[in-house]
Amino acid sequence: MKIARSFQRRTIQFVIFVIFGTLCSFRSSNIPSDGKILTINLEQIAKSSGSIKLSEIATDISYVKLETTKDCFFTPSQYIVRGDHIFAKDRDNGKVFLFNKQGKFIRQIGTIGKGPLEHLGAFNIQASPTGDKVYLFSKSSNHLSCYSAEGQKLSECPVAYASWWFAPLANDQHIFLAPFGYPVPDSSAFFYYLQDKKGNVTKKYQTKTNFPIGGVIEFGNFYINPLTRLTYQQMCDTVFAISDKGAFLPRYVLDFGKSRIPDEVWYESAKYEKVKYDYINYINLVETKSTLFVRFIYQKSNRIGLVSLKDGQMSGFKTDKGLVENDLDGGQDFWPKETDGVNKVYSFIQPVNLLQQWQSGEMKNKKFKSQADRDNFVKMVTSLKDDDNPVVMIVNLK
Secondary structure: OHHHHHHHHHHHHHHHHHHHHHHHHHHOOOOOOOOOOEEEEHHHHHOOOOOOEHHHHEEEEEEEEOOOEOOEOOOEEEEEEEOOEEEEEEOOOOOEEEEEOOOOEEEEOOOEOOOOOOEOOOOEEEEOOOOOEEEEEEOOOOEEEEEEOOOOEEEEEEOOOOOOEEEEOHHHOEEEEOOOOOOOHHHHHEEEEEEOOOOOEEEEEEOOOOOOOOOOOOOOEEEEOOOOEEEEOOOOOEEEEEOOOOOEEEEEEEEOHHHOOOHHHHHOHHHHHHHHHHOOEEEEEEEOOOEEEEEEEEOOEEEEEEEEOOOOOEEEEEEOOOOEEOOOEOOOOEOOOEEOOOOEEEEEEOHHHHHHHHHOOOOOOOOEOOHHHHHHHHHHHHOOOOOOOOEEEEEEEO
């Protein structure tokens, strides 16, 4: 028993060792960029005392109910909006459903099973910029499957290393993040790797420095829309854009100021847990043509910020739920989960939550821009059932 526990501890320590080393190597990266790098003052956003209302950044809101049928009923965990297509993944079984922009259910993408045209359930999904292809990564089989929007299985390839997230590139290449160095020893030297459409690893992004630590790390992530692919690792300085060929191009520098977690804190898990909320962590990003939405946690509360990509101006405020107040139509408050990359952003609402808010009177003091807006919203809400599929909230930005 002691031997097993010792092995488990060593494995966890090795995983943390590798990941933190990667964070440090990318933080000091000097990869050249072909575009302007914008510095974002997170500390300024964290300490802002103003407020942000939806009417300040958006012109109008519309809602689309995703059709509920006997063949399409799901608990959502991920959405991808591309062109006229809305892909939704079921949290419980990894099924993937396709709807059109009007909310009509079109088809299930593939079926669950071990047959040649099936998949073992999607852990996460991505899509091509136009939505003509959707990619399903299954952790159960460690394979990546590609389907057409018409539901035909186009290809499947193995994923070389234990991974949890990916981004599609040109020519059906994919960049993955990230192996942990276990159970495949040769993955200890890198955090990202590139695969071609046959599953061959064509590039590894090397780690240069490792530090032993005992803290808990929020792993890296991709922030993808039809126009750009961003990647960021928590507690690093740089947000990178990824080119079609897999090059990392610095796009934003995050200025934490004195609110960065000191490196030495990572050495002791107890110390990290005690002080982690005193610092900025858990960054979330959504990029449109003119605005970068930023959300993070500081001093145990959500902070949200908007950065103008036209002039670099920043605004932000403290909020319990990390949402922008919806003063346009009196509906649910808002944070974008998807975007077309230009001027549309999307959120997805569970009907049961919206109904509870409405029936409890929580929304009775909300102001509507016009009586027509209020009538449309009330009509939509009162037509919902608790077990309906989600509602898409579409916000047009100024």
